[in-house]
Amino acid sequence: MLDRPAYLEQTVxxxxxxxPDVVRSAVRTLAHGGWTPAVPDLVGLxxxxxxAVRRAAADGLVLLGDAALPALRHAAGxxxxxxxxLYASLTDRIAAAP
Known part of the structure; x- marks a missing residue:
């Protein structure tokens, strides 16, 4: 059985x-798990x-919140x-999140 970090590393x-359904599921797992090492991969998606994959990646990045901002700003630049x-709208969604 894998521990949490190993499981999330494999999920990446x-x-x-x-x-696409597998990718969307992986995005949700990583985002809900708060796995910030996946942020660059999610930005790439x-x-x-x-x-559907783009929407899942966007929602996952918003869920990850502030941890996604540097990568989003870099990608926007x-x-x-x-x-x-697209990147500006995601940074706005993160800023507006409670």
């Missing part, structure tokens, strides 16, 4: 799964070609102008 591997709005 599922973010590369080709099945914001550019995924599958809308490197993003194409037409993508920056």
């Amino acid at each position: 591997r599922l973010l590369d799964d080709p099945r 914001l550019a995924d070609g599958r809308p 490197r993003a194409r102008p037409d993508r920056r709005r």
Whole structure:
């Protein structure tokens, strides 16, 4: 049986799964587990070609809260102008969260 950190580290591997339902489940597990080492991977999923995966990643980052802000700001600074709005909206959602 795996301990919590080992379980969450293994869950990160599922973010590369080709099945969107598996990826969404992994995102939820990592976000609810507060696994901040996954933040860069979740930010990367914001550019995924599958809308359900993008939504799950966005919701997961909001759930992770302040821990996601540096990675979101970094991604916004490197993003194409037409993508920056996404990162700004997520930072706003995090700031507005209780």
